[in-house]
Amino acid sequence: MRVVLTGGGTGGHIYPALAIAEQLKADRPDTEFLYIGGKRGLENSIVPETQIPFETLDITGFRRSLSADNIKTVLRFLRGVQSSSELLEKFKPDVVVGTGGYVCGPVVYAAHKLRIPTLIHEQNAIPGLTNRFLSRYVNTVAVSFDGTQNQFPKAKRVMYSGNPRATTVHRANAAEGFRMLGLPEGTPIVLVVGGSIGAKAINEAMLQMVPDIMRMPDVQFVYVTGKRYYDEIKRGLDEAPWVTPANLKVLPYVERMPEVLAASMLVISRAGASFLAEVTSLGIPAVLIPSPNVTNNHQEVNARALEDEGAALMILERDLNGRSLLEAVEAVVNDEYLRARMSERSAGLGKPDSASIIAAELRKLAVRAQAIRRGAL
Structure with missing residues (x-):
């Protein structure tokens, strides 16, 4: 053919x-x-x-x-x-x-x-x-x-x-994701990603939240800033009055995202359709911050489809800050039953x-x- x-x-x-x-x-x-x-x-x-x-x-x-x-x-x-x-x-x-x-x-x-x-x-x-x-x-x-x-x-x-992106990602190897990140297999990972170039609003909220992630010492945060914002974020962390937490890994970009996704227990991201297909293909709970700067506000509709099914929590960008993001993350990380239910609902939406x-x-x-x-x- x-x-x-x-x-x-x-x-x-x-x-x-x-x-x-x-x-x-x-x-x-x-x-x-x-x-x-x-x-x-x-x-x-x-x-x-x-x-x-x-x-x-x-x-x-x-x-x-x-x-x-x-x-x-x-x-x-x-x-x-x-x-x-x-x-x-x-x-x-x-x-x-x-x-x-x-x-x-x-x-x-x-x-x-x-x-x-x-x-x-x-x-x-x-x-x-x-x-x-x-x-x-x-x-x-x-x-x-x-x-x-x-x-x-x-x-x-x-x-x-x-x-169809779900098919590609469903084959991803979680063990390879842990290896790429230099973490022991089974490490609880919260992946924060705003796309290949990054998302300014997510980065701002993350900088506000960073001091509080020490409240979750057993969880490894993998924070992908996007290439455009990496230097700015690193400078902000270096100049902050507090020490960067040991359970935070900051990266500009991830070359093989499917493997890192497969290793993650929670994803914080925008609500682009292809990325959501990857997330649901692997059955990963998500905190979604849809971009308001897209045609027909379609990312909010995408995110709401997952939220309505119990597969994700949604924070609108106008409500996003360090506190609201921390509350959403802690709600999932600290509740094993909720996390399992979200994972099941997410996988149910995957194709x-x-x-x-x-x-x-x-x-x-x-x-x-x-x-x-x-x-x-």
């Missing part, structure tokens, strides 16, 4: 696409791929490292207010459709998969016009603008959150698949077979298209 993957801008769009590729390759090693991304997104640094052939389009998103830039966006979209058509006709894929971001628009739409089977995956509880637009043209829409199928009323077929579900759907689409071309249907 020949598969085109497209998705870009953020890791939340890119890593699910790569998880699908990983599953397809595991099922059929002779599967061939082409990844089409945008010129400005993170995919430019992430995808080439996977050795998947990579092409780019010059594409931007629409501004939500009236703007002359939207005219340029329309022109870029039309040029993107033309460029995508040329790439697709050359590669001749059996199926095209879109995982979100502006670049998906012209690629998936071009595939539709060329009658190539298409599937889009929506990571968030509230769909993005591009996936809303594409849903009426594709063969299948796959959603991460059960109950959000009705968000795509014009789609031909909507299926609950979970997030570790997500990538397999999507891979099976892609094979069905490809086989049906091949049968149509042969005149068998």
Whole structure:
């Protein structure tokens, strides 16, 4: 099978696409791929490292207010459709998969016009603008959150698949996570992470909370500041009037996050959909601080979905400070029954077979298209 993957801008769009590729390759090693991304997104640094052939389009998103830039966006979209058509006709894929971001628009739409089977995956509880637009043209829409199928009323077929990133992370080795952190296996770990670049609000609350983590001496805090904030946080800790607690490890970035996640007993984080898929795949209790600076406030909706099921506690950023964060952490760390219940509820939301579900759907689409071309249907 020949598969085109497209998705870009953020890791939340890119890593699910790569998880699908990983599953397809595991099922059929002779599967061939082409990844089409945008010129400005993170995919430019992430995808080439996977050795998947990579092409780019010059594409931007629409501004939500009236703007002359939207005219340029329309022109870029039309040029993107033309460029995508040329790439697709050359590669001749059996199926095209879109995982979100502006670049998906012209690629998936071009595939539709060329009658190539298409599937889009929506990571968030509230769909993005591009996936809303594409849903009426594709063969299948796959959603991460059960109950959000009705968000795509014009789609031909909507299926609950979970997030394929869950499959990748479910295989993570906890022992390797402890080794990477230089900690004995079984050490209770609270992982604090704000994403690859970090989250200013979480960092500020953590600095306020640090003196009080000595109240939990048996718990190891692994605090991932993000590369942007690491020097600032280290300076703040060094200049503080108190000694940095021995049970605090501060890191700018974690290269192999799945293994560290697998070793953790509690996670404090934002509420990006792909990261939540990883957390629930491993059944980890979470304290979630959704970013308010995202389209349609979708992170709060993502976080509330876990909170409503008893898998997480949520603190809105406007209520976040050292005290509120400490209270949430102590509530979970000091209550073994609550922690076990949250873990069970989290695992119940996880879909570790997500990538397999999507891979099976892609094979069905490809086989049906091949049968149509042969005149068998």
